[in-house]
Amino acid sequence: MSLQGEGWYADPQDGRRLRWWDGERWTEHTHAREAAGSGRSHPRLGTGWRALAVVVQLALLGCVATSAFVLYTDLAILDFVEELALRPDGVDVEDGVRIDRLMALSLVDVGATLLTGVLFISWHYQLHNSSRMDRSAMRHGTGWTIGGWLVPVLSLWRPFQMVTDVRRGLTGDGAARPWRLQGWWWGCFATSLAIGQVASYFYNRTNAIPEDDFPGYVDLIGTAAAWERWSAGLSMVAAMLAIVLVRRMTRQAVAEPAAA
Structure with missing residues (x-):
């Protein structure tokens, strides 16, 4: 041969x-x-998929906005904690109520992230499963565009690999390497999730603080906010990079003919 x-x-x-x-x-x-x-056979990419690509980008913009609000809330918490430490008499009950309200409102970021995740996975699944892909250049089954996010440990790298798989399918090059943009996106996203877990740990510890230990409660809230601000900032960057990535993949899928 x-x-x-x-x-x-x-x-x-x-x-x-x-x-x-x-x-x-x-x-x-x-x-x-x-x-x-x-x-x-595999379905063709129609106008519905292109419309979904636009919706995904709008949802990612929404994530940028909600992450920015979380960052604003964290900075407000840190200012409150610092003011309480330096000038206890300068802080009143209304300041505490304002912080509680901001923390409650910032939970909208969780819903925005989940909704965007569902939209992105659906968009990615349709692209990977479409007739546009050169299947001889791909290394993973389409089911991993969903399962890759759900399997513990494997979820740390399989979604990244599935984006690379789409690039191979779009170009017909089985040896194509990930986009550099893709690496920055996944790095920011994964680091944001890791730091967010640390922040959640400190937030959850406040549930074990006795009601009369207000200084201990404030200290934990401040520590959690100090970690979460970095998570929120990286989340904003990851969402903006994801918008560029979705636009690039969509443009390539629409503009270039499928490999023979």
């Missing part, structure tokens, strides 16, 4: 599969070969 450079070729061990040849040797990457006339 003569191999013309790197690419997907019939697996010498199993003709029902394709295996990636890197130009020098067979790699471990394989892909099921779709039999001709099997009747298996």
Whole structure:
């Protein structure tokens, strides 16, 4: 068998599969070969998918706004804690009520994040499952666009891999590497989640503080806000990068013909 450079070729061990040849040797990457006339087909990307791409970008803009509000709330909490430490007499009950109100309102960020996640996964699933993809260049099944977010530990990298899989499918290049933009997006997003978990730990610890230990409560709230401000800032950056990423993938899917 003569191999013309790197690419997907019939697996010498199993003709029902394709295996990636890197130009020098067979790699471990394989892909099921779709039999001709099997009747298996993938839907085309229509105007509904393009409209969904716009909705996803608007939802991401909403996440930028809600994360900015969380950041504003954290800074207000830190100012309150500092004022209470330096000038206890300069803080009254209304200041505490204002902080409580801001903290309650900032919970809208959780809903915005969940809604945006559902929209993004739906958009990503439709793209990965579409006829626009060159399946011989892809390494993962479409189900991972959903399952990759839900499986513990694997969720730390599989969603990132699935975006790379779409790039391979769009270009027909099975060896295509992730966009640099994609790396910054995932790095900011994952770091934001990790820091957010630390902030949640300190917020949850306030539930164990006795009612008469107000200084202890304020100290924990301040510590949580100090961590959460960084999480909120990174979340804003990740959402803005995600908008650019969605626009790039959508433009490429619409403008370029599917690989033969």
